[in-house]
Amino acid sequence: DAGITQSPRHKVTETGTPVTLRCHQTENHRYMYWYRQDPGHGLRLIHYSYGVKDTDKGEVSDGYSVSRSKTEDFLLTLESATSSQTSVYFCAISEESGTDTQYFGPGTRLTVL
Amino acid sequence: AQSVAQPEDQVNVAEGNPLTVKCTYSVSGNPYLFWYVQYPNRGLQFLLKYITGDNLVKGSYGFEAEFNKSQTSFHLKKPSALVSDSALYFCAVIPGTGRRALTFGSGTRLQVQP
Numbered sequence: 529d530a531g532i533t534q535s536p537r538h539k540v541t542e543t544g545t546p547v548t549l550r551c552h553q554t555e556n557h558r559y560m561y562w563y564r565q566d567p568g569h570g571l572r573l574i575h576y577s578y579g580v581k582d583t584d585k586g587e588v589s590d591g592y593s594v595s596r597s598k599t600e601d602f603l604l605t606l607e608s609a610t611s612s613q614t615s616v617y618f619c620a621i622s623e624e625s626g627t628d629t630q631y632f633g634p635g636t637r638l639t640v641l
Numbered sequence: 642a643q644s645v646a647q648p649e650d651q652v653n654v655a656e657g658n659p660l661t662v663k664c665t666y667s668v669s670g671n672p673y674l675f676w677y678v679q680y681p682n683r684g685l686q687f688l689l690k691y692i693t694g695d696n697l698v699k700g701s702y703g704f705e706a707e708f709n710k711s712q713t714s715f716h717l718k719k720p721s722a723l724v725s726d727s728a729l730y731f732c733a734v735i736p737g738t739g740r741r742a743l744t745f746g747s748g749t750r751l752q753v754q755p
Contacts, residue, residue: 532684561742561743568747569747570645570731570733570745570746570747570748571685571731571733571743571745572745573742573743573744576742586742618684618685620685625741625742627673627690627692627735629675629687629690630687630743631687632677632684632685632686633684634683634684635683635684
């Protein structure tokens with residue numbers, strides 16, 4: 529398995545609270561991605577990063593922000609969590625974009641009450 | 642905008658029989674196509690990808706997929722199913738032009754009966 533860890537693995541929080549999810553890689557890959565997985569939707573891209581301090585939005589970025597201050601860490605923040613953000617969140621990495629394979633972390637299950 | 646369709650929510654097959662999981666796509670330019678598998682409470686594992694060249698791509702665990710440009714399809718196949726193949730399978734595409742990000746299908750649950 530690619531060296532990707534996510535923390536926490538499970539979190540329950542209340543509506544309106546801030547939440548930060550962490551993705552850590554040991555592969556020194558340039559690209560990192562955050563996806564959410566919901567039944568019937570597959571995985572949808574939230575944000576991605578193409579280098580330290582370089583990020584861009586995905587198709588479902590509203591309500592989420594990201595930061596990447598080091599190559600190995602990519603943080604996803606929900607500034608004020610809502611019940612619609614209850615989901616399983618996956619981090620992925622790839623050496624380059626385009627044709628390079630993305631490798632996924634184990635996921636974080638987030639429940640917003 | 643690109644899209645991926647997996648028309649079957651679930652596929653049931655008996656162990657030892659051949660299996661097919663269907664995928665069709667709509668993208669701009671030449672597509673880059675991927676299959677991933679997800680076991681319960683796990684992340685996605687890469688199975689195989691088509692970038693260019695031979696239309697038949699071989700991947701992990703005995704799986705293969707056939708790229709058909711005229712039918713815009715990329716069906717996943719295996720000659721002989723195992724019970725351990727039971728999992729959720731995702732087809733994904735990166736378009737040949739524009740933002741190079743994966744777009745996933747909604748997934749197909751494969752159930753292999755002993």
